[in-house]
Amino acid sequence: MTVRCDGCIAFHLHDAIAAGADRDEITEAIGVAVLMGGGPSVVYGCEALKALGQL
Numbered sequence: 001m002t003v004r005c006d007g008c009i010a011f012h013l014h015d016a017i018a019a020g021a022d023r024d025e026i027t028e029a030i031g032v033a034v035l036m037g038g039g040p041s042v043v044y045g046c047e048a049l050k051a052l053g054q055l
Contacts, residue, residue, distance in 0.1 A: 013048060
């Protein structure tokens, strides 16, 4: 999210789920990425949450 890469978001979400991460753990990681990446990361954090809902 901090580098604004849609493909990376999908790839890492898929792998996090495959590794057993649950929704709470993933949303916490999204929150940390938004905190570290600032305002532009909020847009990609929202996209990551939408993708999480689809996976």
